[in-house]
Amino acid sequence: MSPFKLAAAELRRFRGHPIRTLALVAIILIPLVYGGLYLWFAWNPYGKLDQMPVAVVNEDTGASVDVNGETQQINGGDQLVDQLKEDRIFDWQFVSANKAAQGLKDGDYYMVITVPEDFSTHLASLSGTDPEQATVEFDLNDANGYVAGIMASTVEAELRNQINTAVYVTFATTIFGDLAQLNQGLNDAADGAAELADGAATAQTGAGDLESGLGDLTTGAQQVADGAAQVSDGVDQAVDVAQPVVQTLADNWTQIQTGASSAADLADRADTDLDTVYATLCTDNPDADADACARLQTFITDADGANTDIQAANDQIQSTSTDTLDQASEDLTTLQTGASDVADGASQVATAAATAESGAGDLADGLTDLHDGAATLASKLATAAESVPSTNPADDADNAEAYGSPVAVSEQNLNPAETYGRGLAPFFIAIALWVFGLMAYLVLSTVNQRALAGPLRSVPIAVGGWLPGAFLGVLSAIVLYLAVELGLGLNPKDALDxxxxxxxxxxxxxxxxxxxxxxxxxxxxxxxVVLLMLQLTSAGGLYPVETTPRFFQALHPLLPMSYVVDALRVTISGGETSHVVKALVILAVYLVGALALSSLVVAARRRWKPDSLNEPLQV
Structure with a gap:
């Protein structure tokens, strides 16, 4: 007979009566009842903290502070209460001190937060020379549940953020007075600085254009200066030649006029005499030679022209006085001086244009610095305006994390479990599957007595006794997985694994x-049961194994549940595959080892003893 037939024979024992069938169903459902119900109730308790009643007692009487000569009323307790109303970390109950104390004692509240009457007074002292630390009281009662206190402490950081924000707002009020006016003033200043930055940018562009234009002007002015210098040099040369000549003419002009007059008279007489000669030789002489007369007439015509020019020149000479020539000499000197002055002026213009170009560059650089400074000022003022606490408690509640903890801690989780229940699922699934084995053989037989007395070998008998529990256990594991997956949303990273x-x-x-x-x-x-207890405490399912006593640390690598928890963490949340491979090897060794030992036990039990008929202990 094969082990499978032995297993089938064992399962057939439960036919015929509903109670027997229900017993097998109950065995299959044991892991679901144990693991499923526990994971269900503990799946995400931290997601419902807003349903935990926590009392808030505000006994703050407020305080008065002097801000710029004006009395300013502050009340940090009211500020904190308004913020808590906007942020429902817990189910806040705003009650009196007596009711809170009685409620904490009776278990109606899990925690009491008390703002003392001198809260604002101590905050106001922060702006003086003798500051005092303000306090907020947290009261717990472990008689209402120690774990509840631990859960409350997990959000203590957020509570501190809200408290610190209330303190921040109240303290800022003691220093600056009306925060709304301060915020508006800083915003206006930021807008003005932004406009200044825009204007500086426009001026910067104009300064750049001016620098470029002055560069062109400098180039042109230098060219003009070079040309004026050349002109001045040419004038100097011309004057150096012409002025002595003019001065000599001025000194001898009277004689020149006399000579010119005489020359003019002589030319006029010669012209007249030539006309007389022509008349005598050609006009009044019939025997005159026509060719000679023609040549003579041509000569007389040329002489008339020369005489006309001589007479005109003489008239010009006679009309020019010595004073005119002296003035011309002086004008040449003035021209020489003016050309030199023009050259010097052109050089000065070129130098000034270069200086102006450099100044325009400095202006552009300065405007750049002004623009950058104004932009930085606008940014800083805007930041300062944003950092001024709002007068709206709802806004302060939303900003409590930034105000209360200015520095954030960036946290990265390589394989997040996401919820409390999902993180504990590997531990409780392992426990549930162990409990199945514990309960299964309270109902199932461990060995077929007929086969034990027959000729069948010990190994098939042992395997045949194990298979019914194994078969029902597989069904139970699948039912548990489906319930946790479909009912709670286990959503493992690798479902098949x-x-x-x-x-x-x-x-x-x-x-x-x-x-x-x-x-x-x-x-x-x-x-x-004992082995279950040892595995519960050494598997590292709840706390890191390093935090447990050395006894449990020593047990950790020896018991199978340790490897089951590690491997399920990987298949559910992710992680190193080597943990799964290691667990498969260890579990396979335990499986084969258990079946081998069971075979040896079967072989030993085939030797009949008195205890074989009557067990010493039965339940």
Whole structure:
């Protein structure tokens, strides 16, 4: 007979009566009841903190502070209460001190937050020379549940942020007075600085254009200066030549006029005499030679022209006085001086244009600095305006994290579990599967007595006794996975690996349970309970194993549940595959080892003893 037939024979024992069938169904559902219900109730308790009643007692009487000669009323307690109303971390209950104390005692409140009457007074002292620290009281009662206090402490940082923000707003009021006016003033200043930056940018562009234009002007002025210098040099040369000549003419002009007059008279007489000669020789002489007369007439015509020019020149000479020539000499000197002055002026213009160009460059650089400075000022003023606390408690509640904790801690989780229940799922799934093995063999037989007395070998008998529990365990593991996945949203990173690993776990745990029950009978069940307790405390499912006593640290690598928890964490949340491979190897060793030992136990039990008929302990 094969082990499978032995297993089928064992399962057939539960036919015929509904109670028997229900017993098998109950065994299958045990992991679901244990693991599923526990994960259900603890899946995400921190997501419902806003349903935990917490009392808030505000006894603050407020305070008066002097701000710029004016009395300013502040009340940090009211500010904190208004912020808490906007941020429902807990189910806030704003009550009197007596009611809060009685409620904490009776268990109506899990925590009491008290703002003392001198809260604002101490805050106001921060602006003086003798500052005092303000306090807020937190009262807990572990009689209402120690874990509730731990849960409350997990959001203590957020509570401190809200308290610090209320302090920040109140203290800023004691220093600056009306925060709304301060905020508006800083915003106006920021806008003005921004406009100044825009104007500086425009001026900067104009200065750049001016620098470019002055550069062109400098180039042109230098060219003019060079030309004026050349003209001045040419005038100097011309004057140096012409002025002595003019001065000599002026000195001898009277004689020149006399000579010119005489020359003019002589030319006029010669012209007249030539006309007389022509008349005598040609006009009045019939024997005159025509060719000679023609040549003579041509000569007389030329002489008339020369005489006309001489007479005109003489008239010009006679009309020019010595004073005119002296003035011309002086004008040449003036021209020489003026040309030199023009050259010097052109050079000065070129130099001034170069200086202006450099100044325009400095102006552009200065305007750039002005623009950058104005932009920085606008940014700083805007930042300062934003940092002024709002007078709206709702805004302050939203900004409490920034005000209360100016520096944020950037946290990265390589494989986030996301919820409390999902993080604990590997631990409680492992426990539930172990409990199945513990309970299964309270109902199932560990060995077929007929086969034990027959010729069948010990190994098939042992495997046949284990298979019914293994088969029901596989069904139980699948039911548990489906319930947690569909009901709670387990959403493992690798569903197939999670299911496959769970099946291997239940096969191993049922093999171990079968071994203990087979070897020790009822005492085996007790040993399985003890082993469960040891694994609960050493598997590292709740706390890091390094934080446990050395006894449990020593047990950690020896017991299978440690590897099951590590491997399920990887298949559910992600992580190193090596943890899964290691767990598969360890579980396979435990499985094969348990079945081998079960076979040895079966072989030993085939030797009949008195205890074989009557077990010493039965439940």
């Amino acid at each position: 999670t299911v496959g690993l769970s099946i291997l776990v239940i096969l191993t745990f049922t093999a171990m349970a079968h071994l203990f029950k087979l070897a020790f009978g009822t005492a085996g069940s007790l040993l399985l």
